[in-house]
Amino acid sequence: MNLRHPLVAVALTLVLTVPWVGLFISYGGYGTVHPGENVTPLAAVVVAGVAILGAAFLLAWAAETAEKDVPQGFAIAVLAVLAVAPEYAVDALYAWQAGAGSAAAGNLAIANMTGANRILIGLGWSGIALFTIYRAKTTRDSAVERRPGFLTDAVTLNRDLATEITFLLAATAYAFLIPLRGGIGPIDSIVLVGLFVLYIAIVIRGDVEESDRHVGVPAYFQAYPKVPRIAVILFGFLFSGAIIFTAVHPFAEGLEQLGLQYGIPEFFMIQWLAPLASESPELIVVAYLVNKARSTAGFNTLISSKLNQWTLLIGTLAIVYSISAGAVGTLSFDAKQAAEIWITAAQSFFAIAIIVNFEINVREAVVLLVLFSSQVLTEFYVIRTYAEPAATEVSMTVLYAYTAVYAVIGVALFVKRRKSASKLVRRAISTARTAL
Numbered sequence: 001m002n003l004r005h006p007l008v009a010v011a012l013t014l015v016l017t018v019p020w021v022g023l024f025i026s027y028g029g030y031g032t033v034h035p036g037e038n039v040t041p042l043a044a045v046v047v048a049g050v051a052i053l054g055a056a057f058l059l060a061w062a063a064e065t066a067e068k069d070v071p072q073g074f075a076i077a078v079l080a081v082l083a084v085a086p087e088y089a090v091d092a093l094y095a096w097q098a099g100a101g102s103a104a105a106g107n108l109a110i111a112n113m114t115g116a117n118r119i120l121i122g123l124g125w126s127g128i129a130l131f132t133i134y135r136a137k138t139t140r141d142s143a144v145e146r147r148p149g150f151l152t153d154a155v156t157l158n159r160d161l162a163t164e165i166t167f168l169l170a171a172t173a174y175a176f177l178i179p180l181r182g183g184i185g186p187i188d189s190i191v192l193v194g195l196f197v198l199y200i201a202i203v204i205r206g207d208v209e210e211s212d213r214h215v216g217v218p219a220y221f222q223a224y225p226k227v228p229r230i231a232v233i234l235f236g237f238l239f240s241g242a243i244i245f246t247a248v249h250p251f252a253e254g255l256e257q258l259g260l261q262y263g264i265p266e267f268f269m270i271q272w273l274a275p276l277a278s279e280s281p282e283l284i285v286v287a288y289l290v291n292k293a294r295s296t297a298g299f300n301t302l303i304s305s306k307l308n309q310w311t312l313l314i315g316t317l318a319i320v321y322s323i324s325a326g327a328v329g330t331l332s333f334d335a336k337q338a339a340e341i342w343i344t345a346a347q348s349f350f351a352i353a354i355i356v357n358f359e360i361n362v363r364e365a366v367v368l369l370v371l372f373s374s375q376v377l378t379e380f381y382v383i384r385t386y387a388e389p390a391a392t393e394v395s396m397t398v399l400y401a402y403t404a405v406y407a408v409i410g411v412a413l414f415v416k417r418r419k420s421a422s423k424l425v426r427r428a429i430s431t432a433r434t435a436l
Helices: 006-026 041-066 072-083 085-099 103-139 159-175 186-204 216-222 226-261 266-291 295-325 335-355 362-385 390-416 418-435
Strands: 154-156 359-361
Touching: 006 041, 006 216, 006 226, 041 072, 041 216, 041 226, 041 266, 072 186, 072 226, 072 295, 085 103, 085 226, 085 266, 085 295, 103 154, 103 266, 103 295, 103 335, 103 362, 159 186, 159 295, 159 335, 159 418, 186 295, 186 418, 216 226, 226 266, 266 295, 266 362, 295 335, 335 359, 335 362, 335 390, 359 362, 362 390, 390 418
Parallel strands: none
Antiparallel strands: 154 359
């Protein structure tokens, strides 16, 4: 067989998942691979990490192939949900433990959720924007505009993203209210899950447009007759989703144990290292799309992922908590986690203000990255330098300060770009009316 044949690439990618499948089966299934007990942390990181890498490529190929049969927005929404499914699993575990009576687990669920959301924007949006502009030198990506001036080159976004951005803005505005009640309850679930369901109802009713011209594996499978093609798509989604779902927790556990060996505090790892592991499949998928000069689809995925994490993920926490507790209840959290939600909402607000005009330039991406990384490093310094309760007090001061910075810059950008914001919302309303 020709080594350049698409099936060779698929076979090699499947091979990457074989060691994990063997490990998974040999220890008896989900939840049985425990780094530090029946497998070394390093082995868990390597085997599970390589499997996640292979699964991410399979997931991307399935989503690209699906664009022939369903609206691109819906294919990307499915891709986004599957790519961040591990984050749902980790947060659901903490919410379940909180419902079973663990007071600390509720705070861990919020810490993990806010960390994941801030990583997605702070590293994901900024890093992929910078990578896209860098790769455009060789890929000649039409979405990248070269402009005169210092750090002014920009990635232009698809204006059909108006729906996703508007829903994300609505969810962000609502998120500012959540800390005022001291917990995530049934009303929050109804509002946030309802927003996500409405969003899916709109995108699934869109037309199957002529998608970008595909090459390689997606083009090969798109040439299949409809029934075999759909079978391939379903297999790609289900198999890659299963690999990612089962492998990411041992991967994160292995990273945590390696981190502990080097003196990284456990709570810090739960908020930052574990979410970074669970977000890795999505970042790999988006980097793959950008590398193919499909930065538009890549950013569609990033924004769709942020939307489903900011609605469906938060909304389901109270549902899982109530099921575990055996009664409808509220997942409570302390003042520190309330501050974490506020800074996460403020970062989201600032990020939306950046892309409200359907572009993100190098300067804006660098500001996003610097604000995110400086806050995380400051938090790490505080944890390592101060003892409790002083560490929590100083940390909350830092969180409030960064919240104010995000909010002030975000408001200034929205005022400056108010015409763009108005056009964005009108376009989203028009799309919703047409779809519904």
